[in-house]
Amino acid sequence: MRLRPATPDDVPALLAFWKTAAEDTNRVGDDAAAVTALIARDPEALLLAVEGDEIVGSLIAGFDGWRCHLYRFAVHPDRRRRGIGKVLLEAAEQRFHDFGGRRADAMVLDDNTLAHHAWTAGGYAAQPQWRRWVKDL
Template identity: 30%
Template structure:
């Protein structure tokens, strides 16, 4: 798998990938999420490509205090080949290069397999509560 930055031509493939991986939610417009990411650190919107087609993604960000990863996804027929690990290692390296001291992730509590995946990469549950407030409705 080759890792590169997102290109405009990737949009349909990203939407299909996220749908296949169960990442799309009715209250989040994934097209708006893509446009928001392209406005801030677009080089950190990563695409994993295999045989010339997108098969994986990760939206990475650094706010000066913490790094974040969203939309980490690997197409189901490409899972268990190390693509997720490679994407996360690449994301971590990009954040280290920017001086990022810590990376945070949000995983839905019902997604135990993904929690196990991140634990296998050395991630641990923080003693924190995630709170959110929508400022701009997507729908």
């Protein structure tokens, strides 16, 4: 397994991977244009774990100049509990560290206990005093 940034050529396989591996409850849907635009805007943000040509993990480490946001944390169901998620998180945190980021955050569903295990193991904790406020554009 190795890590590398996603390229535009990865987009179709990545969208298929997310259908299998990612959490999709109550989200704005992913599409090729949006993922391609992310890669164009920040070519190092979308981290992939790959085995040969196969995508087995993903994590978006988005830095907007102010905050460090983590999105699309996913590992293929057949490859979980092998440390791939941990390696992705460590790479994302190194990227944030290199930018001078001071705190990373992630949006995690309250009932996604599988994710809670992994985030907790990575040192993340819920901040119950905050709620996410959104508006569709």
